[in-house]
Amino acid sequence: MSIEVRNVTKQFGDFVAVRDVSLRVPSGELVALLGPSGSGKTSLLRIIAGLERPDAGQVFFEDQDATHSDVRRRGVGFVFQHYALFRHMSVFENVAFGLRVRPRATRPSKADIKQRVMNLLELVQLDWLAHRRPSELSGGQRQRVALARALAVEPKVLLLDEPFGSLDAKVRQELRRWLRRLHDDIRLTSVFVTHDQEEALEVADRVVVMNQGRVEQFGTPQEVFDHPATSFVMGFLGSVNIFHGRVQGGHASLGPLEIEYPDHPHDEALPAAGYSRPHELEVRRSENAGGGFWATVRHASITGALVKLDMATDDDRPVQVDTTREQYEKLRATPGERLYVRPRQVRIFVEPDKAPAE
Amino acid sequence: MTRRERGPSAANQGEPLAVRVGLILVALAYLLLFLMMPLLAVFTEALRKGWAAYVHAVSEPMAWSALKLTLITAGVAVPLNLVFGVAAAWAVAKFDFPGKNVLVSLIDLPFAVSPVISGLVFILIFGRTGYLGPWMQAHGFKVVFALPGLVLATVFVTFPFVARELIPVMQAAGREEEEAARVLGASGFTIFRRVTLPSVKWGMLFGVILCNARAMGEFGAVSVVSGHIRGKTNTLPLHVEILYGEYNYQAAFAAASLLAFLALVTLVAKSLVEWRSGRRQEGAS
Numbered sequence: 231m232s233i234e235v236r237n238v239t240k241q242f243g244d245f246v247a248v249r250d251v252s253l254r255v256p257s258g259e260l261v262a263l264l265g266p267s268g269s270g271k272t273s274l275l276r277i278i279a280g281l282e283r284p285d286a287g288q289v290f291f292e293d294q295d296a297t298h299s300d301v302r303r304r305g306v307g308f309v310f311q312h313y314a315l316f317r318h319m320s321v322f323e324n325v326a327f328g329l330r331v332r333p334r335a336t337r338p339s340k341a342d343i344k345q346r347v348m349n350l351l352e353l354v355q356l357d358w359l360a361h362r363r364p365s366e367l368s369g370g371q372r373q374r375v376a377l378a379r380a381l382a383v384e385p386k387v388l389l390l391d392e393p394f395g396s397l398d399a400k401v402r403q404e405l406r407r408w409l410r411r412l413h414d415d416i417r418l419t420s421v422f423v424t425h426d427q428e429e430a431l432e433v434a435d436r437v438v439v440m441n442q443g444r445v446e447q448f449g450t451p452q453e454v455f456d457h458p459a460t461s462f463v464m465g466f467l468g469s470v471n472i473f474h475g476r477v478q479g480g481h482a483s484l485g486p487l488e489i490e491y492p493d494h495p496h497d498e499a500l501p502a503a504g505y506s507r508p509h510e511l512e513v514r515r516s517e518n519a520g521g522g523f524w525a526t527v528r529h530a531s532i533t534g535a536l537v538k539l540d541m542a543t544d545d546d547r548p549v550q551v552d553t554t555r556e557q558y559e560k561l562r563a564t565p566g567e568r569l570y571v572r573p574r575q576v577r578i579f580v581e582p583d584k585a586p587a588e
Numbered sequence: 589m590t591r592r593e594r595g596p597s598a599a600n601q602g603e604p605l606a607v608r609v610g611l612i613l614v615a616l617a618y619l620l621l622f623l624m625m626p627l628l629a630v631f632t633e634a635l636r637k638g639w640a641a642y643v644h645a646v647s648e649p650m651a652w653s654a655l656k657l658t659l660i661t662a663g664v665a666v667p668l669n670l671v672f673g674v675a676a677a678w679a680v681a682k683f684d685f686p687g688k689n690v691l692v693s694l695i696d697l698p699f700a701v702s703p704v705i706s707g708l709v710f711i712l713i714f715g716r717t718g719y720l721g722p723w724m725q726a727h728g729f730k731v732v733f734a735l736p737g738l739v740l741a742t743v744f745v746t747f748p749f750v751a752r753e754l755i756p757v758m759q760a761a762g763r764e765e766e767e768a769a770r771v772l773g774a775s776g777f778t779i780f781r782r783v784t785l786p787s788v789k790w791g792m793l794f795g796v797i798l799c800n801a802r803a804m805g806e807f808g809a810v811s812v813v814s815g816h817i818r819g820k821t822n823t824l825p826l827h828v829e830i831l832y833g834e835y836n837y838q839a840a841f842a843a844a845s846l847l848a849f850l851a852l853v854t855l856v857a858k859s860l861v862e863w864r865s866g867r868r869q870e871g872a873s
Contacts, residue, residue, distance in 0.1 A: 281767055301770055308771040314764035318786040328772035331782070383772055 231292045231386040231419050232257045233278060238287030240273050247273040248284070249443035255436075257292075258417045260410070262430035265440035266466070271423045272311075272391055274440070278421065279389050280304045291387065304387075307380030307418075311392040313372045315364035321375050322360040325350055328383035350378040353412075370401040377409075381416075390422035394429065406433050427467045431455060439463045461579040464505045471511065471549055473504040473576075482578055486523035486543050491578055504576040508552035513539065513561065513569045522572030525549050527565050530558070539563075541571065630848050633841035645842035653819045654827035655846060657738070661810075661823060662803040665742040669799050673750025674792065678784065680751075681758030682766060692755075698747045706744050707812025710737060733815030738823065741809035746802045753795030757788045790865030797861065801854045805847060 233255040240248040248270040255261045263271035276282040278289055280301035288297045296304055316324050325347045329338055338346065351357040354374035364372055373393060380388060393409065394402040410433050413420055424430050430437045431451040439446045439454055439462070447459040458464040465472070475484035478499040482491035487504055494500065517524075529540040537558040539551040549571060553561075563569055635642050645651060679685070680692055698706065714731035715721050724731060731737045765787065769779045785792075807825040814821045816830065824847050831840035 279771060281771070302773045302775075306771060308768070310764050310768060312764060314768040316765055316768075316783055316787075327769065327774070327782075331769070331772065331774040331778050379768075379772070 232290075233387060233419060233421065234290040234293070235274070235278065236288045236290070238274070238277055238284045238289065240270075240277060240282060240284050242273075246443050248277065250287070251440075251443070251445050252287075253438060253445060253448060255419060255421060257419055259435040260413045260420045260422070260433065262434035262437045263421060263423045263440060264425070264427060264430040264437050264466075266425060268442075269440040270443040271425075271438075271440050273443075275389050275391055275421060275423050278387075279306050279308050281308070305383075305385050307383065307385030307388045309373070309376045309380050309388070309390040309393055311395050313364070313376040315372055315375060315379070317364055320361050320363060321351070321356065321367070322347055324364065324375055325379045325382050327379065346382065347378075350382055353381075354378045368401075369397045370405055373397065373405060377412075381418075386419070388418045388420040390420065392423050392425070394424070394426075402429075409433060431467070439466060441466070458505075458577065461503060461505065464577060464579070469508060469550060471506045471508065473506075475502060475504070476500060477502040477578065477580055484576075484578070485545075485547065486525075487521075487573070487576065489521065489576060489578070493578075494580065500580050502578055502580045504573075504578050506573045506576050508538070508550040510575045511549070511551045511571055511573050513541075513551055513553060513557075513563070513571055515561065515569065517570050519572060522570055524568050525571050527563050527567050527569060529565055530563065532558075541569070627848060630841055630844050633837060634845040636841075637838045641838060642842050642845075645839040646846055648839075650819050650822070651827060651839075651843055651846075654822045654824045654843065657735070657822065658804055658824040660735070661738050661742050662800055664739045665746055665803045666796060666800045668739075668743055669746055670750050670792070670796055672747070673752075673754060673795060673799075674785075676751040677754035677758050677788075678780065680755050681761075682763055682784070695748050695751050698745055703741075703745050703806065703808030704812055707741050707809035710740055710744070710809075710813050714740075732813050733817065733821055735821070737813035738810055738821065741813045742803050742806050745806050745809045746799045749799035749802060750792065750795035753791050753798065754788055757791035758784070761787050790861060793861050794858065794865070797854055797858045801851060801858075804850055804854075 233253075235251055235253045238248055238251045239246070251270070251274060253274075263274060265271045273282060277284050280289075280296070280299065284297065288295055290296060291304065316327065319327070326343050329343045329346065332338075348357055348360070351360055354377055356371060356374055356378070359367060359371065364375065367375065377390075377393075394405055397405065406429055422434070431454075434451060436449060437451055437454050438448045441462045447454050447463045449457075449459075454463055455467050458467065464470055473484035473487050475482065475487070476499045477483075477491050477494040479497055480490065480492050480495040482489045482494075482502060482504065484502065484504040489504070491502075494502075523543060525541040525543045527539055527541055531538045531540070532555065535555050537553050537555055539553060539558075541549045541551055543549060551571060561569070634645075646655075676691065676695060680688060711732055712718050713720055714724060714737065716725065716732075718732075721732075729736075731740065761784075765783050766779050769783045774782070805825060806823075807829070810823055811826055811829070814823065814826055816822060816826060818827075818830065822830065824843060828840050828843045828847070831837075831843060
C-alpha cells in the first residue's frame with residue numbers, strides 16, 4: 231500500500247518539527263527517513279502512524295485520505311525505538327496482544343492465535359523464547375519481538391522508529407541486513423527513521439534526507455549520494471571537503487580553487503561553497519593539467535586498500551584526500567612533501583548560509 | 589551483631605569501630621525511645637488489669653461499634669480514593685492538558701491543610717446552618733454527625749495517598765507501551781486494563797495500604813464532624829480519646845491496642861508488598 235504525505239506541518243509550541251512536507255512512498259518499498267536529531271523525521275513517522283495529528287496537510291494510504299482516521303484503524307505496524315514491549319507479558323503474549331484485543335467478531339480462535347504467533351516467532355527466529363519475559367532478552371531479541379508484534383496484526387504499512395538505534399554496532403549490522411532480507415520476502419511498504427547515513431544507504435530503496443523539518447532530497451541511495459540536491463545533503467552523507475568563496479561572471483573563486491561556473495554568468499558576486507568528497511580529489515607530483523592547488527602532506531594513514539591523506543593548503547586549511555594504495559605507492563609521498571591536488575568533481579552550491587552539519 | 593559489623597563490607601569504610609558502634613547505638617536508642625516504647629506501652633497498659641479486663645474492654649458494645657465504624661469508614665473511603673487516585677494518576681501521567689499543574693497541586697491540598705480545618709469545612713458546608721445544610725435537612729439527608737460525614741472527612745484527608753504513589757510510577761513507565769497498544773488496535777479501556785494497570789499494580793497496592801492506615805487512624809477531621817455520639821458516630825480513635833478523657837486508662841489503651849494491631853497488620857502487608865515489588869524490579873533490570 232502506498233503512503234502519501236501532502237503539505238504536512240507540525241508544530242510543538244514554538245518549535246516547528248515538520249514544515250510543509252510532501253512525499254510519496256510507493257507500494258512495497260523500504261524507505262528511510264534520514265536526518266540529524268531534531269530534523270523532524272520521527273515526528274513525520276508518528277504523523278504517518280496517526281500517533282500525532284498534523285497541524286496542516288494530509289496523509290493518504292493508497293490514495294485514501296487517512297488524516298482523520300484513528301491510529302487503531304490505520305492498519306499500521308509500528309516498532310518503537312525503545313521497543314515498548316509490555317513488560318509484564320511473555321514474549322508470546324506480547325505478539326498475541328494485537329489479535330487478542332480485537333472485537334469478538336474478528337478475533338481469531340485461540341488455536342489460530344497460537345498458530346500465527348508461533349509462525350511469527352519462527353520468522354524472527356525467536357520461537358524458542360516464547361515464554362520468556364522481555365526483561366530476559368537481549369536488545370536485538372527485543373527488537374525482533376517488537377517487529378513480530380507489529381506484524382501480528384497484518385499491517386498494510388510497517389513503520390520503524392530508529393529500529394537499530396539502541397543496539398551495539400555488530401548486532402546492528404546483522405539486524406539491518408536481516409531486516410532487508412525480511413522486507414524482500416514480505417514486500418510490505420515500510421518506512422524507517424534513522425540518523426545513520428550508512429544504515430539508510432545500505433538498507434533502503436529510497437532515502438528521504440530531512441533537515442530542520444524540511445525534505446532536502448528524496449531519491450535512491452545512489453542519487454542522494456552521487457547527486458546531492460543541497461549542500462546539507464552533501465555534507466550529511468559522508469565526509470566532504472568544503473571550499474568557501476564566491477561566484478561571479480561565470481566563474482567560481484573558492485579559496486585555492488578557480489573553476490568555470492556558467493550557471494551564474496551575472497556580474498553580481500554571490501557567496502558560494504564548493505564540495506568535494508575525499509575520493510573525488512586526486513594527488514599528483516606535477517601541475518600539468520591545472521585546475522587544482524598545491525598542498526602539503528601532513529599525515530598518511532593506510533586503512534586496508536585505501537590511503538587517507540591528511541593535507542593542508544598553503545594558507546593552512548585542512549584537506550582530506552582518499553587515494554588507492556597502488557596510487558600512493560607509485561607517488562612515494564612522505565609527510566612534509568608538497569603535492570598537487572586536483573578535484574575530479576566539485577559541486578558548487580550558491581549561498582551556503584545553511585551550513586552543513588559537518 | 590557487632591561481629592557482623594566487622595565483616596568485610598564494614599572493614600573498608602575506614603571509620604573507627606567506636607564511631608560505628610556509637611552511631612548504631614544512637615540510632616537504636618532513638619528507635620527504641622520513639623517507636624518501640626510507645627508501642628510496648630500501649631500493650632502493657634492495655635493488659636495492666638489482666639486479660640479478662642482487656643477482653644471486656646475490647647468486646648463491650650461501644651468498643652465494638654467504634655471498631656465497626658472505623659472499618660466501614662475505611663472500607664468506603666479507601667475504594668473511593670483508589671478509584672479517584674488511579675484516575676487522577678492516569679490523567680496526570682499519560683496525558684497533557686491545560687490545568688494539569690493545578691490538578692497536581694490540588695491533589696496535595698489535604699497534605700497541606702490541617703485535618704481539623706478540613707473537618708470544619710465540612711461542617712460549614714453540610715452543617716445545620718451551612719450552605720447545603722438546610723436543603724439537606726429538608727430532604728432528609730444527614731451528613732454531619734453521621735456516617736456520611738465521617739466518610740467524607742476521611743476521604744478528604746486520605747485523598748492524596750493512592751494518586752501520589754501512582755503518579756511517579758506511571759510517569760516512569762512512560763507512554764510508549766500505551767502507544768504500542770493503541771497502534772495494535774486496543775481501545776482505551778483495554779489499554780488501561782491490560783497494559784497500564786498490570787504495570788503499576790504493586791505501586792497501587794502500596795498506595796492503598798498507606799491510604800488505609802491513615803483512614804483508620806484519622807482523628808482530627810473525623811473528630812470535628814463526628815459529634816461524638818457514643819455507639820453511633822464514634823470511630824476507634826475517638827473512642828480512645830473519650831475513654832482517656834474519662835480517666836479509664838486501661839480501657840483506652842485496650843481500644844488503642846486494637847488500632848495498634850491494625851497498624852501492625854498494615855505494616856506487615858506493606859513490607860510484603862515492598863519486598864515483592866522490589867524483587868520484581870530486580871528481575872526486570
